[in-house]
Amino acid sequence: MKILEASLMSSLQAARDAGIAPVYFAWIEGRNRDTGAVEGLGFWSGDEDHGFNVQTPSGGLTSRAYIGGCNLAISDPTYVADWTDNPITVSLSQIADAAQYLARGLDLRLAYVETHVSTWDGGQLSSNPQLHWIGIVDDAQISTPAAGGNGGISLTVRSELLSQMSTVNPAKSSDAHQKRRRAGDKFSIYSGMIASRKIQWWKE
Structure with missing residues (x-):
């Protein structure tokens, strides 16, 4: 059972009358192709770079810097009652410098990913970003558009737990x-x- 902050729950419950403006956050830990060191990059769906206190998997809060203006979009997860692995998609603008570095400067194979959500309420976030998904990058695609077209960077993020549960043990x-x-x-x-x-x- 997922327990959200009361202020976020109030925002969701009022959505039918007041509407809703979701805010998305993605934290991705890739490996530097030159040094091999793990680097974390944060993106959010706002326009400016900003620091946020986000919810951790253990239930506490941690402070992170998130980069804005990258057209971040995150697909909604599909919750099921069986062991079906339904990945989510994290997409970014191809022309953003930070997104370019993420896709080309870091090795994203099995990179750790956390996504968070909140909503806008009166020009500010209704709550600290709440944990939305934990997973690993299963596929990363860079779409280069033709003249006048739209490109982007798309990451397929699988549930880390389900990927481990479905892995065949060769031992x-x-x-x-x-x-x-x-x-x-x-x-x-x-x-x-x-x-x-x-x-x-x-x-x-």
């Missing part, structure tokens, strides 16, 4: 593999013999 339960994990482990010492055994032991 084998062989005696050799068990010993690589821990010398002297004899749990699978007879696994090779049992695998080739044709007689059912309980019928002997």
Whole structure:
């Protein structure tokens, strides 16, 4: 169950009468292609660079700088009751310098991503940005437009939890593999013999 700040809940509940103006935030941690160091970049859907106290996965707040004027857009997540992995899409303007650095200066393979949301209320945010999605970059596309067209940078962000749950473990339960994990482990010492055994032991 997701618990939002009371001020944000009030803004959402009043949306039918007062309308709603969502505000999006994206925090992306890629690896510098030259140094290998992890770098975090924040973007938000406003026009100016700004610092915000955003909600962390542990429930506290952390202060981060977010870059504006990059036409940030984030698709709505699809919540389901099964293990279906429904990624979200984070898109940015292609011409923004910070977005160019993100896509070309950082290695975004499996980059960590947090997205947050809030709303405008009377010219200010109705709440601290609330955690919206946690995931990893599964795909990054740079669309270069023709003359007069529209381009952009699009990141497909999968749920980190579901991606780990659906990953196939290549490890084998062989005696050799068990010993690589821990010398002297004899749990699978007879696994090779049992695998080739044709007689059912309980019928002997």
